[in-house]
Each structure stands twice: as C-alpha cells, then as structure tokens.
Amino acid sequence: MGEIWIPEAERLGDGVIAGAGAMDAPNAPPRVVWHTTEGSSGTSAAFHGTADYLMEENYEPHILYDPITDQLGQFGPLNQSAKALANAGSVRTNRTGRVCIQIEVMAKAGTPFTGYWRPGKNFRALLRAIRSWGVPDEWPAGRLAQSYSDDSPRPLTIWQTRGGHYGHSNIPGNDHWDPGAIDTAALLAAGTDPTKETFMLPEEKKWMEGWFGALNAMAWGNKNDIAALAGTITALTKLLAAADNDLDEAAIATAVEQAVAKALRENTVDVDVTVHDKTATTPKAS
Ligand SMILES: [Zn+2]
Incomplete structure (x- = not known):
C-alpha cells in the first residue's frame, strides 16, 4: 500500500x-497523469482560486501544484479516482490502474513549466508518494505534445497495460495538449534531493557512516605515512647530493632502510626498500 494522503499537502475541499x-x-x-491549469500562479490567492474553480467545475485532479511557490494541495485519496480526464469510449480513463494519480500544475502548456519552475521539498514529497505506489519512472506512451496542433501518441492498449507517467496529451479519448513540452527527465529528477539520503534506510545509513569512518581513518593514515616519507626522501636527497661518487651503495641502502623504518615505526607499515643507484632511491611501502 502506498501513501493515500501526502502529509506535506494541504487538504483542498472536504x-x-x-x-x-x-x-x-x-x-x-x-x-x-500530468496536466496544466492554463491560469495564473505564484500566489496563495491564485492557488486557492484555482482549487475552488476545479471543484466548481467538477474537474478535480488529486493534486494541485504551484511550480513557482512549491505549494502542494490534495483534493482526494490517491487510491481512488479523480475527475480531470474524459473517458475513451467505454474505458473510464480516470479509473484505470492500481492508481491513476492526476496532477494539475499551475502553468500553461505553451510555456513549459520545467523551464522556469522552482521545485522544492513539496515536489519531492509528491514524487515520493507517486513512487510509493510503484509507479515506474517511465513515459510509456512516448513523447508529449509540443504544441496545440501536435498530434501526440494516445495509444489505448499502452494506456490499459503500462504503468508510468503520461501527459494529458497521451490519453486516449482526450483532446487536450497539456502539459506541453515539459522536460520529462528533469521532472522526475527533481523528485530526488541530491543533498539528502532520501532513500536510505536507518540501518543502511549506519552502515554507510561506519564505512566512511573507516575510509576516512585509512585516508588520514596514508596521509601521515606520505608526509613521513616525503620528509625522509628530502633528507636522503640532500645526503646524496652532498656525497662523492665513491659513496658505498650498500651504506645508502642501509641508511634508507633505517630512516624510513624510523619514520613509519608508529604506523606499523611494512617497508621494503630497494636502492638502484646513488641518485635514485625508491622506498616502497607495501
Ligand atoms: Zn489536462
């Protein structure tokens, strides 16, 4: 069972x-199904005026959303039908599916709202509720109408058999072209907050925090090792620069081994040092 009433939504009507x-x-x-109201938006007065109009006309969707203010309202339970669609012959499109969640966005089809909107936490709550019913992030009917005269696909068989997101311009038996040429990918992407771990369960969060903690400790340990090695290499470079050509290679190897081992003693890192010649020393930590 999904969310029937969205906690973040204001109740509209009775x-x-x-x-x-x-x-x-x-x-x-x-x-x-996504719709646009074709009216004004951006204020609470417009929001409630639109809600009243939809109820008077008996065209209620489930959801009213203002893309400028992120205001979200709900007229009825998501597990029952709404009334913003016309039937397709004997098929009552408002009543097709496990749920048929209808959303009126306060915008105009001619000016796609994804071009200027400011979706916030209420939009994310809306997409969370939609996904709670198992609605896939897909647009099974294909493209949305791009203009009033655009004959967008309205396939009846797909409507009856496929879940996902549709525009009013994709519904069989209907002739409206809303919601216009909105960015369908951006619409779904806006339902996820990139700064929050929205979909992480408490135990997953705990596990992730533990894992990050271990990774962080490892990274800082390595950083300390590298700082110690850098100091050692600087000292050895000076030693080699000062040494004459007769300096014993074995003596350098011993010096390197001792210096590196001393630098890393606290870190319990195994050190394997190979000295190739007097000018190139390559200590390796394994
Ligand atoms: Zn519509």
Whole structure:
C-alpha cells in the first residue's frame, strides 16, 4: 500500500471528490497523469482560486501544484479516482490502474513549466508518494505534445497495460495538449534531493557512516605515512647530493632502510626498500 494522503499537502475541499470512487482496473499497473491549469500562479490567492474553480467545475485532479511557490494541495485519496480526464469510449480513463494519480500544475502548456519552475521539498514529497505506489519512472506512451496542433501518441492498449507517467496529451479519448513540452527527465529528477539520503534506510545509513569512518581513518593514515616519507626522501636527497661518487651503495641502502623504518615505526607499515643507484632511491611501502 502506498501513501493515500501526502502529509506535506494541504487538504483542498472536504477530502471527497464528488462522483469519484474505486478504480475500475486496479490490477493494471499504477500511473500518473500530468496536466496544466492554463491560469495564473505564484500566489496563495491564485492557488486557492484555482482549487475552488476545479471543484466548481467538477474537474478535480488529486493534486494541485504551484511550480513557482512549491505549494502542494490534495483534493482526494490517491487510491481512488479523480475527475480531470474524459473517458475513451467505454474505458473510464480516470479509473484505470492500481492508481491513476492526476496532477494539475499551475502553468500553461505553451510555456513549459520545467523551464522556469522552482521545485522544492513539496515536489519531492509528491514524487515520493507517486513512487510509493510503484509507479515506474517511465513515459510509456512516448513523447508529449509540443504544441496545440501536435498530434501526440494516445495509444489505448499502452494506456490499459503500462504503468508510468503520461501527459494529458497521451490519453486516449482526450483532446487536450497539456502539459506541453515539459522536460520529462528533469521532472522526475527533481523528485530526488541530491543533498539528502532520501532513500536510505536507518540501518543502511549506519552502515554507510561506519564505512566512511573507516575510509576516512585509512585516508588520514596514508596521509601521515606520505608526509613521513616525503620528509625522509628530502633528507636522503640532500645526503646524496652532498656525497662523492665513491659513496658505498650498500651504506645508502642501509641508511634508507633505517630512516624510513624510523619514520613509519608508529604506523606499523611494512617497508621494503630497494636502492638502484646513488641518485635514485625508491622506498616502497607495501
Ligand atoms: Zn489536462
């Protein structure tokens, strides 16, 4: 069972969409339909004016969303039908699927809202609720209408058999072209907050923190080792520069071994030193 009421959404109306009810085809996959209201947006007055209008006209979706203010409202339960679609003959499109979540975005089809919107935590809550019903991040009907005269695909068989996201311009038996040429990938991507571990369970978070802790300690340990080695190499370079050509190679090897071992004693790192000649010493930590 998914989310029926979105906690972050304001309730609009009395919580009952008149004339709506149970789904006709609850065994068909879950889906979402995106609409645009074609009116004004950006203020609380516009938000409630639009909500009242939709209720008066009996065209309620489940969700009203303002893409400028991130205001989110809900008219009815997500597990029942809404009323923003026309039927396709005998197929009651509002009632197709496990859920058919309909969203009216306060925007105009002619000016795709993903070009200027500011989705925030309420939009992420909306996508979280959509995904809680198992709606896949797909657009099974294909492209959205790009203009009023664009004859976008409205395949009845796909509508009846495939879950995912649809535009009103993809629904059989309907002739509207909303939500316009929105960026479908950006729409779904905005449902995930990159700064928060939205989908991590508490035990996963604990595990990740432990893992990062260990990695961090290892990185700092290595950093200390490298600082110690750099100091040793600087000292050896000076020694070699000062030495004459008769300096014994074995003596240098011993000096390197001793110096490196001394530098790394606290770090319990095994040191294997090979000296090739008087001018190139390559201590290796293994
Ligand atoms: Zn529509």
